Amino acid sequence: MKSWQTKTREIARYIWLIFDYYVWLIFNLSKYRNINKKEIKRVLIIHLGAIGELLVTTPLVSALKSSMDIEIVYMVSKGKEEVFKDNPNISKIIIYDKDYSKLNPILSESKYDLAIIISPGNEKFKTLTNLCKKQKINYTLAGFGGVKRGLGLSFNKRSFPSISKHTVIKNLDIIKPLDVYNKNPHLEFYINKNDEKSAKEKLRKLNVKDYIIVHPGFGLYKKYPYPSRLWPHDRYAKSIDLLTNKYKIKVLITGSDEEKEIAQLIHNEVKNKNNVIITNGLFSFGELAYIVKNSKLLIATSTSIIHLASCFDSPLIELGGKELINEWHPWMDKENYKILIHEEVCTQCNRLNCRKKTIECMNAISVNELFNEAVNLINSYKYKHVEGI
Template sequence: MQRILIFRNQGIGDLMLISPAMRAIRALHPEAHISVFVGDWSKASVEGNPNIDEIISYPDPWIQDRKPFRVFQLARIVRKKKFNRVYIFHSHSILHMIVKSAWIPERYGFSFQGTGRFLTNTTEWEPNSSRYIADNYLDIPRLAGYDGEDLSLDFFLSSEDESAAASILAEHNIKSGNYLVISPGGGINPRQNVFEKRWGAEKFGQLFDLLNEEYGIPILLTGAPAEKGICREAANIAKTPVIDLCGETDFKASAALVKNSRALICNDSAIMHTAVVFQVPSMAVFGPSNPLSLLPQNGLNRWVSAGLDCSPCYCNSIFSGCEHELACMKELSAEKVFGAVKELLNE
């Protein structure tokens, strides 16, 4: 039996964006044993995925620490699995060295500015282009002969996840489909925290009031425990009462709430991709990052930005800092975002 490895760590959203490629790899290798190597941070993204037989997860600092001893430590772990082929969804040569040192004979992945020298088969990585990144990820299985074009994302919920969301709605006497999910946080990742991707508590609080005045339906705030501060601040700024669930639900329960909502409003963050998965209307606030590469152009999952010439500046998962005092977020008013959301909801 062929033993195939899919290698991708970093954020939860990154793993959702390679899910079309995971389906493609399963189509290429229907009888193979397929493992996915991920960091602990993003393990939830692949749990329950029927295209995967095994999840291999390790602490993210191990993978991010690119010192030689760590590279060879991880290589020894992978080598024991005796994989025949790896599909690695990174362009960094140090991570390529891990799979080469693991003695995997066939190594498919990205090259970026000459970084693919440790791989046997490469395709070009196109960071920060106007091309949807899920399509760029699909180029890797295309190297092996896949010819499909399906870019729909996968994220699998268990019955426990669905029940957790249903219990929250019942507790607050909220009907399915008659509430908004808003996530003011984001920007937290194993590799680098980029809080500049957050629109800010004050403007989210203003948005709550505008939405309440127009629609009068419940607003549920979601986020990780590390995002409780911004959620609480936004809730305190607003005159509108909101249901603050930040830090009280795990990511999958929050995704189940998105699945049954009228719409999701968020920054560029992992939760944004769940609306794409479940085909729920969404509005994402963008500043430093590129919406054209991170969202499909489907009319349902939309974005709003200040439209400044200096944006996007967050490229290839690296943010080098802002020289314009975060004008891309500061110049984006609550009224403009509300107008975009109103247009989405009224269609």
Template sequence: MKILLIKRGAIGDLLMATPLIRQLKLKCNASIDLLVGENAAIACRDNPHLNRLIILPDTDFSIKGVFRFAIQLIRLRKQYDYVFLLDKHWYFNLMANLLCTKTVGYYREDWQKFTLYYPVLYNDVTRYHCYYYLDLLKQSNLASPDYTDIQIDLPIKDSDQKYINEKLYENNLEDFVVLVNSGGNNAYEKTGIRMLPEDKVIELLELIIQQRKKIILIGGKVDRVNYDDYISQLLDNSNCYNWAGELSLAQSAYLISKARIFYTTDCGAMHFGVAMGLHARLKAFFGPSDPRHILPPDYIGRSSIWHDKENFDPAYQLEGVIDKNKKFFRNIRISDYV
């Protein structure tokens, strides 16, 4: 059996989909390919349960790229027995019919069911996202999903471990904290809405430094510029290391696994901490999103930090709609979490 998965992007979402990929492979003995946007492809580049990655420019997944996307799908026509749509937009469900195969995906409104062969209702953002991915397997009738098997697959090569260990040794880093302030800056969103405000980040850095801890800041190239600005405002920045933009995904995950505490916002890197089994060592700040949809249930009580329930609107997680006038993270007392 041949199965195609389609996901335009979002590193965190792809990592949460790895239990589905693993169960499809092991329970169905299927050949599994993933059609994915180029920026998020790194999340599954070394996944042992995927047979092939088909990587497209992120712009091909936009409405403006509809013709390029259609051509790619037509090239794959009749090559697969099933196609699983991991995005929630009806546009992808509709386009997948060009493949002339059985489609499995999500709907939010009743009319969207008619674009899918096997539809799954997506309407509850208090439920862990990984379970929704496993619902696709259940609805397809290919196999019964195991909702207890939700470990994220994120392979770490020996070479990546060696690189990080040597980098830590060279910088005399044994007892350290890792911090990521990202979220809402990607190929499909530019608001930065899930980032801690600057004053909160600087307060967090200052409090960690007062405890005589060393801090490693990691993330992408866009984060590096922000971190340089934060560090320049500290009274003493001698124990801050800005490694953003220097590490691969796997190297970042391994570094996080060695940290005393990993502070993060709701972003792709947060899922590295889950994949590495940090549990109480993970401290995740949430603003516009409900942590119950993003973190496994056993992480909610000890890892999630959320003081914006009164501001919460499920439309952000269901449809990507946000009220730009709302301010998030203002009710968090940083000193309570250091």
């Protein structure tokens, strides 16, 4: 259940979004300017968010590319370019640089007819809106909001704000003024042959065929004293032992190098250590995509790997907690995932650090609950060659 503080913040957030939208609607005269789709040949999309946030924009990208004869250039923050490196719908990836003098010449190499700013990041909002003006981009679309970003007045078209729609749908709402739609949106990630080959080779060296993925960490967790997405490591260990006792299957613990200490804590508690392999930092993002695509089950908290699994409809269990379920649940076949969340405790606060210092949303999830749901998913999913099933 959302606490009264969470509900208050949610109401305040929506009031601001509505206020921001109607200020734009009243005072921005450029909204009356019709968009001539025939003039649009080159599109700049800007999203400076996290990997998972970028993956949920892929239905927008594919809709644009399939409906219009255009070239798409995508601007992302440093380290996120792997998400789109093999996407055939994107011609070029630009890395954001806060130094305008470095970024402007890169953008000036080509003329852009349309800019779509999906999520600029709070501190980068003014820089990017000014950038669009100086580049003399004909049309600008936006679909974001936030008190720290200021009023979004300088856009031709904006989507009506919502806090109840899934982010995939909110992103697609941005391009409705172009009469571009995606009736069957799905997330996309393209695995190249080299990544597939190298991932297979690494699995071979690890002597792994059938496997479950456990992804316990998330970015920047060390920054917070009470990280709201961490499930107790001893519960991960007990769950792993139950699953490896039932099925003759390996467990890969994935994550970044920075999250390796979490993996080690789990491994120390596991009894069936021969069936558990720590792979933190072993796989590139493309290789990880192949690993996720072919896993028998993914167990993770709300982080980018959830959305990566959604690209392939891979079976997953999400340990819910602080996440806003309506806006960020896995975008895939509902039969292939389960979100474990307990509404009787404080949930969906959307904070990275637990205000109560209890992380009760995660602690409410039991080992037996996870194990039973894991068995249900493994037994019902399309893969039938795991020994023990």
